[in-house]
Amino acid sequence: MEGFIDGHYFEKWDGMVIGLQVKEILVEEKETEYQTVSVFESKTFGNVLVIDEVIQCTERDEFPYHEMMAHLPLFSHPNPEKVLIIGGGDGGTIRELAKHSLVKEIHQCELDKFVIQVSKKYLPKLAVGYSSPKLVTHLEDGMTFIDRYVEEFDIIITDCSDYDSETCTKLYEEAYYKKIKKALKPDGVICSLADCMLTDAEFMKRFTQTIRKQFPVVRYAFGVYTPVYIGGQCGFLVASKDKNKVLEDPVRQLTDEDVKDMNLRYYNTATHKACFALPQYAKEALREYYN
Amino acid sequence: MEGFIDGHYFEKWDGMVIGLQVKEILVEEKETEYQTVSVFESKTFGNVLVIDEVIQCTERDEFPYHEMMAHLPLFSHPNPEKVLIIGGGDGGTIRELAKHSLVKEIHQCELDKFVIQVSKKYLPKLAVGYSSPKLVTHLEDGMTFIDRYVEEFDIIITDCSDYDSETCTKLYEEAYYKKIKKALKPDGVICSLADCMLTDAEFMKRFTQTIRKQFPVVRYAFGVYTPVYIGGQCGFLVASKDKNKVLEDPVRQLTDEDVKDMNLRYYNTATHKACFALPQYAKEALREYYN
Incomplete structure (x- = not known):
């Protein structure tokens, strides 16, 4: 249960999962020289930056x-x-x-x-x-x-x-x-x-x-x-x-x-x-x- | 994305989802006179009480x-x-x-x-x-x-x-x-x-x-x-x-x-x-x- 699944973006850690509803994927997971980067527009937290499968920030709660x-x-x-x-x-x-x-x-x-x-x-x-x-x-x-x-x-x-x-x-x-x-x-x-x-x-x-x-x-x-x-x-x-x-x-x-x-x-x-x-x-x- | 799905219990609120990995369902959702009640054993938060589809407490973080x-x-x-x-x-x-x-x-x-x-x-x-x-x-x-x-x-x-x-x-x-x-x-x-x-x-x-x-x-x-x-x-x-x-x-x-x-x-x-x-x-x- 990780990544873009069923209209959500999911992140997991030690038996717990957090998910944000996705409105639109803006940058599909891209492998840069150093890490993977994705960006999506969420339904209620604005745009969201993800690096190496971890949500880094959302416009709403940054x-x-x-x-x-x-x-x-x-x-x-x-x-x-x-x-x-x-x-x-x-x-x-x-x-x-x-x-x-x-x-x-x-x-x-x-x-x-x-x-x-x-x-x-x-x-x-x-x-x-x-x-x-x-x-x-x-x-x-x-x-x-x-x-x-x-x-x-x-x-x-x-x-x-x-x-x-x-x-x-x-x-x-x-x-x-x-x-x-x-x-x-x-x-x-x-x-x-x-x-x-x-x-x-x-x-x-x-x-x-x-x-x-x-x-x-x-x-x-x-x-x-x-x-x-x-x-x-x-x-x-x-x-x-x-x-x-x-x-x-x-x-x-x-x-x-x-x-x-x-x-x-x-x-x-x-x-x-x-x-x-x-x-x-x-x-x-x-x-x-x-x- | 709510309830017991794919080995997790999910709760949602306003475009956000939280999930806990389930080890065992201890009480399947029961309709009492007033509300619905379930209990499950999670993988990392101990036993979890759910009322009306909202997690009330876990043994680990109560x-x-x-x-x-x-x-x-x-x-x-x-x-x-x-x-x-x-x-x-x-x-x-x-x-x-x-x-x-x-x-x-x-x-x-x-x-x-x-x-x-x-x-x-x-x-x-x-x-x-x-x-x-x-x-x-x-x-x-x-x-x-x-x-x-x-x-x-x-x-x-x-x-x-x-x-x-x-x-x-x-x-x-x-x-x-x-x-x-x-x-x-x-x-x-x-x-x-x-x-x-x-x-x-x-x-x-x-x-x-x-x-x-x-x-x-x-x-x-x-x-x-x-x-x-x-x-x-x-x-x-x-x-x-x-x-x-x-x-x-x-x-x-x-x-x-x-x-x-x-x-x-x-x-x-x-x-x-x-x-x-x-x-x-x-x-x-x-x-x-x-x-």
């Missing part, structure tokens, strides 16, 4: 993911001028980063140019990020790109596919986080896609440990609601090179007026603080990696 | 729902001695209520005795609640039961099916909340199953307004992660007759030791506070019903 991925690290940093995104081909994270007046340069390192092409065509509300004059896109493997930099970036965001997709596995491993650490300024903050704690606790423990080995402070942002991800929750790991950093306390507070000006639909100051509150099972699972 | 439903109102009340649950046939909410030393009497009003029977047989980890000596079960319609009481209960919990199930529609309407208000003590607190804000905002606004008409304080507890509910999030509306009540601040704080003693896996003091933080779209939708 905003919790992209807003939190961008604004959690940015509002944890006093002066985030130079930002790097590894991945993020759909443009949604760039769109959010570009809203910050403090951000001067956004570098994106995306491996697969086909993802950018289809996003520009079929996900214009996300790919609007590509129109930012602050953006430089590098079509390259993140592992080699990042290796060239020493204390260059204030923020590094890893916006990639799941850890079990062939292309992205290495972006969840220690070698990558060593490079990330080297490329980050001393007061820098990182944010990486994590996973659903209830459905994949063992992986979440390993991944938190991997980042904790390189960074003195790591926190799991649990509270990000994304209906189309299996488990209904994805999380992010946010980490800092500054051992005194309190990631739960944003360095800049937003009024409702600010939130409106930035056109934010999910992120606000209360959500920033609250998303780090862990249910007891998550708190116990990650306790040993918290300083 | 704890966020039942813990938050019970402990949010109980930890918002200084002395919750006498508690009423309308519905809650699986026993999970009773199990949680029975953990509180302050609670002296738990009254349950469940319409359908078949739900209790199958829960005792197939959901023993939930139905353990029925062994509490504090419990009195009334097999009756909640609407007529509650009508007999005036300022009787400290807490009233409505643990029922969705608003679009025939049996439960009336438990989301104003007439019911008028009765609830009458039956509740002056400093009483209620908690009712609400819905997913992202997939059903219009209903959530109406329902919040319905409760707000009777209660001076109502808050949406947004942060309850339940993978098998479509939308990945369910919420609760918590309300008080005391206009000065701050529901976000629990009146009793729990240490990790307390949490362990109460065998809580989801609820803790941080989760209580955090679950009321609303993402901006929810905050804007409900703003007019907040005092």
Whole structure:
């Protein structure tokens, strides 16, 4: 029960299936140099991007993911001028980063140019990020790109596919986080896609440990609601090179007026603080990696 | 795409489908006097109770729902001695209520005795609640039961099916909340199953307004992660007759030791506070019903 079947697109994970009703297939599964990519128009979630048989985003429910991925690290940093995104081909994270007046340069390192092409065509509300004059896109493997930099970036965001997709596995491993650490300024903050704690606790423990080995402070942002991800929750790991950093306390507070000006639909100051509150099972699972 | 198909149980809602792999059907869909009930053993979520084609709970992911439903109102009340649950046939909410030393009497009003029977047989980890000596079960319609009481209960919990199930529609309407208000003590607190804000905002606004008409304080507890509910999030509306009540601040704080003693896996003091933080779209939708 996977792929386009009986008018739906189905994704499965560990005994659970999620399906979206399909209105029209826009891009039949295409094998690029790196992965498979499809796009379809769903009945109620707008256009949907699928990579390696995993739903990456839908027009309807992408905003919790992209807003939190961008604004959690940015509002944890006093002066985030130079930002790097590894991945993020759909443009949604760039769109959010570009809203910050403090951000001067956004570098994106995306491996697969086909993802950018289809996003520009079929996900214009996300790919609007590509129109930012602050953006430089590098079509390259993140592992080699990042290796060239020493204390260059204030923020590094890893916006990639799941850890079990062939292309992205290495972006969840220690070698990558060593490079990330080297490329980050001393007061820098990182944010990486994590996973659903209830459905994949063992992986979440390993991944938190991997980042904790390189960074003195790591926190799991649990509270990000994304209906189309299996488990209904994805999380992010946010980490800092500054051992005194309190990631739960944003360095800049937003009024409702600010939130409106930035056109934010999910992120606000209360959500920033609250998303780090862990249910007891998550708190116990990650306790040993918290300083 | 609904029901038992091709080795899975499927539920659909507004263009989205959720499915669980089935190991064994334990109770084929049975039409009781009030609704249809099935139970199956899933491959990875344990046993699953289905009422009127909606998954009610699974053994694996029931704890966020039942813990938050019970402990949010109980930890918002200084002395919750006498508690009423309308519905809650699986026993999970009773199990949680029975953990509180302050609670002296738990009254349950469940319409359908078949739900209790199958829960005792197939959901023993939930139905353990029925062994509490504090419990009195009334097999009756909640609407007529509650009508007999005036300022009787400290807490009233409505643990029922969705608003679009025939049996439960009336438990989301104003007439019911008028009765609830009458039956509740002056400093009483209620908690009712609400819905997913992202997939059903219009209903959530109406329902919040319905409760707000009777209660001076109502808050949406947004942060309850339940993978098998479509939308990945369910919420609760918590309300008080005391206009000065701050529901976000629990009146009793729990240490990790307390949490362990109460065998809580989801609820803790941080989760209580955090679950009321609303993402901006929810905050804007409900703003007019907040005092």
